[in-house]
Amino acid sequence: MKVLVIGNGGREHALVWKLSQSASVTEVFCAPGNAGTALDGTNVDIQVSQTDLLIKFAKEQGVGLTVVGPEVPLVDGAVDQFEAAGLCVFGPSRLAAELEGSKAFAKEIMRMAAIPTAEAQIFTDPMAAESYIWDREEARLVVKADGLASGKGVFVCSTRDEALDAINVLMRKQEFGEAGRKVVIEERLDGEEASILALTDGQSILPLETAQDHKRAFDDDQGPNTGGMGSYSPAPLITPEIMDQIIGQILVPTVHMMRKRGRPFKGILYAGVMITHQGPKVLEFNVRFGDPEVQSLLMRFRGDLARVLKAAAEGKLASVPQLDWDPRPSVCVVMASEGYPGAYDKGFPIRGLEAAAELPDTKVFHAGTELRNGQVVANGGRVLGVTALGTNLDEAKLRAYQAVKCIRWDGAWCRHDISDKSRRFVTQDRVEPPK
Ligand code: AMP
Numbered sequence: 001m002k003v004l005v006i007g008n009g010g011r012e013h014a015l016v017w018k019l020s021q022s023a024s025v026t027e028v029f030c031a032p033g034n035a036g037t038a039l040d041g042t043n044v045d046i047q048v049s050q051t052d053l054l055i056k057f058a059k060e061q062g063v064g065l066t067v068v069g070p071e072v073p074l075v076d077g078a079v080d081q082f083e084a085a086g087l088c089v090f091g092p093s094r095l096a097a098e099l100e101g102s103k104a105f106a107k108e109i110m111r112m113a114a115i116p117t118a119e120a121q122i123f124t125d126p127m128a129a130e131s132y133i134w135d136r137e138e139a140r141l142v143v144k145a146d147g148l149a150s151g152k153g154v155f156v157c158s159t160r161d162e163a164l165d166a167i168n169v170l171m172r173k174q175e176f177g178e179a180g181r182k183v184v185i186e187e188r189l190d191g192e193e194a195s196i197l198a199l200t201d202g203q204s205i206l207p208l209e210t211a212q213d214h215k216r217a218f219d220d221d222q223g224p225n226t227g228g229m230g231s232y233s234p235a236p237l238i239t240p241e242i243m244d245q246i247i248g249q250i251l252v253p254t255v256h257m258m259r260k261r262g263r264p265f266k267g268i269l270y271a272g273v274m275i276t277h278q279g280p281k282v283l284e285f286n287v288r289f290g291d292p293e294v295q296s297l298l299m300r301f302r303g304d305l306a307r308v309l310k311a312a313a314e315g316k317l318a319s320v321p322q323l324d325w326d327p328r329p330s331v332c333v334v335m336a337s338e339g340y341p342g343a344y345d346k347g348f349p350i351r352g353l354e355a356a357a358e359l360p361d362t363k364v365f366h367a368g369t370e371l372r373n374g375q376v377v378a379n380g381g382r383v384l385g386v387t388a389l390g391t392n393l394d395e396a397k398l399r400a401y402q403a404v405k406c407i408r409w410d411g412a413w414c415r416h417d418i419s420d421k422s423r424r425f426v427t428q429d430r431v432e433p434p435k
């Protein structure tokens with residue numbers, strides 16, 4: 001079977017790499033892809049938003065499965081168009097993708113299904129939002145743009161002034177455009193975060209292994225929010241008991257409620273959860289693989305990913321046997337351009353990728369890279385996801401950073417503490433690689 005992956009980031013490189021190892025797959029295309037997807041698959045010069053051209057390409061090539069990577073084409077209805085053209089595609093429909101496309105809609109689904117989440121109010125009028133903030137005794141609030149804002153539309157506030165400022169940015173200055181016309185104001189939760197990703201065909205649910213992201217730019221979770229500066233899997237914070245709660249109280253009722261509302265959800269349901277004293281609560285839903293969570297997850301995935309994704313796309317997930325994972329933990333360190341998550345320059349040649357590629361149990365996933373005259377250059381904010389397996393998290397971390405040391409370009413930087421926050425929860429010393 002031929003497979004097409006849509007997107008050009010680290011998530012898509014990880015998908016292309018793992019799909020190309022699937023026994024059922026003969027060729028993997030990536031549109032538009034990056035310098036890394038060109039190594040593990042074949043890049044196609046069609047942009048993510050050019051759905052008509054992507055469909056034409058998939059038909060001409062006889063593509064048996066298309067995987068839509070990012071949220072924007074999902075929210076815009078790419079899956080509906082592929083299905084209308086009679087093609088097999090992995091991802092939720094436009095109506096189902098609203099779970100990520102509108103935080104107000106996600107809150108409504110959670111309220112109807114009694115899913116534990118932060119208490120929230122929704123506003124379309126800035127004056128009403130401001131007076132709500134003034135009236136609250138508790139100033140620790142989170143203000144969120146309703147629509148998609150590349151992870152930048154969330155303001156975690158400690159004071160009333162910060163919350164009022166967020167309203168100013170989102171609703172009065174409209175710095176996030178349409179996405180901030182409606183806002184969600186919710187109570188600020190305390191606890192530890194984890195990313196729970198599950199495959200679903202709208203009926204059956206198959207949770208993936210757990211993972212944790214590092215959203216803040218700098219060490220010790222300081223600095224501004226980013227798309228994610230690193231990840232590790234598993235997240236030892238999520239014990240089997242907590243996972244059972246997440247499945248029973250969050251994943252099952254969400255999938256059930258979406259079906260009941262006539263928006264059956266097929267694809268990856270990603271719940272960002274906070275483990276609070278009262279148990280797991282949902283911070284947000286995403287409707288696609290997390291980036292960089294999927295880099296550390298797929299490093300551990302064993303088996304035919306294409307078959308699993310195709311079964312989910314076709315509503316046959318119940319026929320898929322248990323997923324097989326490498327028991328060894330993995331760590332993914334994101335290397336970024338100077339200035340990210342703010343403005344940054346592009347075009348710097350990246351050296352040392354060959355040396356890093358020779359290290360054992362290590363894979364360098366490309367995110368913002370491009371091939372120029374045969375040379376890989378940095379072409380985005382998050383440039384690489386350097387990922388390694390180890391017999392324990394310390395070894396996985398060490399190996400990932402050894403690979404990072406091989407790689408350099410002007411202005412390259414990364415966090416130095418990826419996976420450290422797991423230490424408090426780790427109980428297992430060593431896991432041997434599978435035979
Ligand atoms: P979201 O995009 O909704 O996941 O928000 C981005 C980040 O903001 C999350 O990963 C959390 O660190 C933080 N956040 C979001 N909602 C809350 C909340 N209700 N309480 C505390 N932190 C939150």
Ligand code: GLY
Pocket residue numbers: 151213227228286289290291292293
């Ligand atoms: N790493 C967070 C996300 O993919 O949204």
